[in-house]
Amino acid sequence: MLGGITIRRSRLDITIAILKIAASGAKKTQIVYGANLNSTIANKYLSRLEEKKLIEQKGNIFVTTDKGRSYKEMASELEIR
Structure with missing residues (x-):
């Protein structure tokens, strides 16, 4: 919330953050x-990212896969602010 205004993040923003x-x-x-x-x-x-092979769970730790790193880099370049 910024000065009484709620700012919603996109799915892409949340995915990149994760x-x-x-x-x-x-x-x-x-x-x-x-x-x-x-x-x-x-x-x-996390479930969706695992299905798409962008993240994997090793025990109780989640790790971004190589595919996830590539996705994050491309998505970050495309972000319009």
Whole structure:
């Protein structure tokens, strides 16, 4: 919220945030806090990113895959602000 105005993030913004946080490995809690998500929403994103092979879970750690790194780089270049 910025001066009484709620700013919604796009799915792409949230996806990029998760991929950045998980780049060197992160627990779900780190992703939830780092990307400013609630647990339910984080679970949905993590499941979807795993399905797309952009992230993988190793024990209780989530790691961005090579495909995820490429996706993040391309998406970051395309971001319009």
